[in-house]
Amino acid sequence: MTRKLVWGNMDIRYELFQTKRRDMEIRVSADAVKAFVPKRTPLRVADEFVLSRWGEVQEHMAKLEAYRRAHEREHPVHEGAPIMLRGKVYRLHYGETSFTGIHGEVFCVSCRPGEEPRAAVRRALMEYADLCYRERLAVLAPMVGREPGGMRVRAQKSRWGSCSSRGDLSLNYKIVMAPPQVMDYILIHELCHLYEMNHSQRFWARLKRHMPDYEEWKKWLQTNGGMLGV
Numbered sequence: 001m002t003r004k005l006v007w008g009n010m011d012i013r014y015e016l017f018q019t020k021r022r023d024m025e026i027r028v029s030a031d032a033v034k035a036f037v038p039k040r041t042p043l044r045v046a047d048e049f050v051l052s053r054w055g056e057v058q059e060h061m062a063k064l065e066a067y068r069r070a071h072e073r074e075h076p077v078h079e080g081a082p083i084m085l086r087g088k089v090y091r092l093h094y095g096e097t098s099f100t101g102i103h104g105e106v107f108c109v110s111c112r113p114g115e116e117p118r119a120a121v122r123r124a125l126m127e128y129a130d131l132c133y134r135e136r137l138a139v140l141a142p143m144v145g146r147e148p149g150g151m152r153v154r155a156q157k158s159r160w161g162s163c164s165s166r167g168d169l170s171l172n173y174k175i176v177m178a179p180p181q182v183m184d185y186i187l188i189h190e191l192c193h194l195y196e197m198n199h200s201q202r203f204w205a206r207l208k209r210h211m212p213d214y215e216e217w218k219k220w221l222q223t224n225g226g227m228l229g230v
């Protein structure tokens, strides 16, 4: 549930989760503060806990915001700026036509009237990712032996992919920027979840059968994942 409090002259808003646990914890992301407390913790106690930590929470959020700004500085979106697709560098070009995609060394982006360039690039990347993932899934799904129910490209902050209990895949657009092997790793990973909805030894063994060097690309993502996206 959402809780609203006042801290000095500031309005505070946080999400409260009452779960099976013994201690209280706060998790901060760029756009949300979440507090996890044991079941049946009085609301007043949870609120006091959050308030007692609010100084730290603010510092943490300021750091995340600074990181976001630095990321945007390092990923310029002006005409001619470099952009990585499938591990190769292209140049951004804002086209007049509705064509979105690669043309020679150029990644063409159509900008809608009034649209922010960064939003336009992100939208173009999502369209391009959708195309690439569908093309690759057509090869990889028969290899793994299961067809997903559906596939959706999303702009998640910190998840590369997920597989729902109904067998629908959600895939992060940022993966289309990484080397093709990383894309294969994520696609095969999610396809293997159509057999095993967990990260058991059986799951990893199945994944390894289809991609013997997956650990290398998993590690690539852990090291370099932060620089993907725009």
Ligand SMILES: [Zn+2]
Residues within 6 Å of the ligand: 189, 193, 198, 199
């Ligand atoms: Zn997984």
